[in-house]
Amino acid sequence: MINRLKMPVLDPSTRNTSFDEVALGFDLKQVKIEASRCLDCKNPRCVTACPVNIDIPRFIKLILEDKLNEAYCTIYQDNILPAVCGRVCPQEKQCEGACILGIKFEPVSIGALERFLGDYSLEKDYLKKEVIIENNQNVAIVGSGPAGLACAAAIRRLGYKTDVYEALHEFGGVLKYGIPEFRLPKSIVDTEILRLEHLGINFYKNVIIGKTLTIDQLFNEYNYQAIFIGSGAGLPSSLGIKGENLNGIYYANEFLTRVNLMKANNFPFSATPVKLGETVAVVGGGNVAMDAARTAKRLGAKKVYIVYRRNMDALPARLEEIHHAIEEGIKFKLLLNPVEIVGEDYKIKQIKCQVMVLGEKDSSGRQKPVPTETIETIDVDNLIIAIGQSPNPIIKKATPNLQVDDWGRIMVSDYQTSIPGVFAGGDIVTGAATVILAMGAGKEAALKMDKYIKTLKK
Numbered sequence: 001m002i003n004r005l006k007m008p009v010l011d012p013s014t015r016n017t018s019f020d021e022v023a024l025g026f027d028l029k030q031v032k033i034e035a036s037r038c039l040d041c042k043n044p045r046c047v048t049a050c051p052v053n054i055d056i057p058r059f060i061k062l063i064l065e066d067k068l069n070e071a072y073c074t075i076y077q078d079n080i081l082p083a084v085c086g087r088v089c090p091q092e093k094q095c096e097g098a099c100i101l102g103i104k105f106e107p108v109s110i111g112a113l114e115r116f117l118g119d120y121s122l123e124k125d126y127l128k129k130e131v132i133i134e135n136n137q138n139v140a141i142v143g144s145g146p147a148g149l150a151c152a153a154a155i156r157r158l159g160y161k162t163d164v165y166e167a168l169h170e171f172g173g174v175l176k177y178g179i180p181e182f183r184l185p186k187s188i189v190d191t192e193i194l195r196l197e198h199l200g201i202n203f204y205k206n207v208i209i210g211k212t213l214t215i216d217q218l219f220n221e222y223n224y225q226a227i228f229i230g231s232g233a234g235l236p237s238s239l240g241i242k243g244e245n246l247n248g249i250y251y252a253n254e255f256l257t258r259v260n261l262m263k264a265n266n267f268p269f270s271a272t273p274v275k276l277g278e279t280v281a282v283v284g285g286g287n288v289a290m291d292a293a294r295t296a297k298r299l300g301a302k303k304v305y306i307v308y309r310r311n312m313d314a315l316p317a318r319l320e321e322i323h324h325a326i327e328e329g330i331k332f333k334l335l336l337n338p339v340e341i342v343g344e345d346y347k348i349k350q351i352k353c354q355v356m357v358l359g360e361k362d363s364s365g366r367q368k369p370v371p372t373e374t375i376e377t378i379d380v381d382n383l384i385i386a387i388g389q390s391p392n393p394i395i396k397k398a399t400p401n402l403q404v405d406d407w408g409r410i411m412v413s414d415y416q417t418s419i420p421g422v423f424a425g426g427d428i429v430t431g432a433a434t435v436i437l438a439m440g441a442g443k444e445a446a447l448k449m450d451k452y453i454k455t456l457k458k
Contacts, residue, residue, distance in 0.1 A: 004106035005034050012327040016297045019181040022324060031116045034109050035063040041100050049098035051440030053213055054078045056095060072117045073128050080153040083122055083188045086115025089436045090318050122191050132200060135159035135452055139222040142209045142442035143171020146435045147230030147426025150442030152201050173232055177257040180291050210398035226421045226449040230442055233389040243341030247284040248348040252292045252386035259295055263455050277381020278302040283338055284386030290321040292384045293330045304330050309337040309356050309369040336376060351378050391428045417446040423449050
């Protein structure tokens with residue numbers, strides 16, 4: 001059996017001062033070698049493990065037959081962002097995690113193959129023209145992140161006039177403001193969205209649903225037959241401890257938005273600054289925490305710590321991102337939970353952390369962190385809080401009949417909310433999750449919207 005190929009990456013000594021993409025991708029020769037490892041299973045578990053059910057064995061087989069255009073089209077039918085998902089999907093927990101080859105050997109590098117085909121299509125400017133049979137029905141999509149884009153593509157393919165409303169000044173949602181350039185070049189996101197425009201989807205930016213327009217207005221003044229809310233989870237969670245309002249503290253959403261969307265890394269050539277000292281601590285252990293830590297390193301911080309209350313094995317971030325962070329000199333301070341932030345002259349100076357030990361497993365299957373009486377103090381110039389996000393309450397406040405749970409997440413039944421004709425999916429329903437899970441929700445919700453609209457005609 002041929003060993004799984006390792007994707008080439010930029011050298012750690014140079015990449016942590018640059019926002020250039022770290023993972024360099026496979027060339028065609030490498031792609032064919034990796035594709036040849038596929039067992040072409042009769043019952044491919046990788047397909048069912050994919051949230052959008054891409055026919056993975058088929059596109060791999062087409063690669064081996066030198067039918068790259070057909071291979072790309074196979075993916076694009078189910079995933080309208082292959083160049084994006086090939087980079088940011090947690091394949092090790094999904095398609096690759098289910099790969100039968102992985103039982104005895106390493107799984108096929110499905111994500112790398114998907115990325116290659118996505119990049120190939122963008123480079124060759126290849127996209128098979130789709131014929132849309134118009135049905136003269138109108139739908140609105142709230143949010144241009146992964147859930148909104150997937151829903152827009154799926155419902156547009158069914159013949160609906162589709163309008164996407166984005167609150168920010170650029171399209172892409174979390175793909176733009178949340179994921180750093182060194183993981184996902186923004187030019188790729190722009191080009192993928194441009195392809196959706198060519199599909200006939202209309203995009204409108206700087207429109208805050210709940211402020212600029214309400215759900216009622218979309219129905220009554222704009223005559224939409226159904227609305228999908230996919231506005232994500234962009235409200236940061238706080239630590240709720242003393243000193244959290246001191247200067248020098250960022251929430252990861254704000255920090256990453258300043259850099260990714262507002263180009264703070266180019267200040268003063270861009271209008272938005274971000275001020276960091278020499279020592280930065282990031283609280284959290286997910287992908288957002290890794291992104292914030294690696295970004296801080298690139299902005300010039302000499303020491304960057306990840307502070308997390310569990311051990312290394314329990315980190316929820318992708319293994320690839322953890323590995324890259326370690327290579328780039330990020331230090332992990334584990335089994336520590338911040339309990340107080342100490343400042344001087346309104347500026348953060350230290351964080352006091354309670355030392356934790358791991359106890360019995362909780363509902364997530366991980367060992368529960370249990371506090372001890374020991375306190376460890378860390379001197380820092382900045383603290384970035386990356387412990388999760390929840391939905392922004394703007395839409396809920398402007399839509400009294402919209403039911404949400406205790407965390408502000410929209411409650412749905414088969415993707416339909418408490419308001420007839422209003423559907424929702426992605427992070428605004430589940431809380432912060434992955435790009436591909438949000439896309440799967442958007443795609444499924446489109447089918448439910450189509451079914452609902454057809455019942456209105458009867």
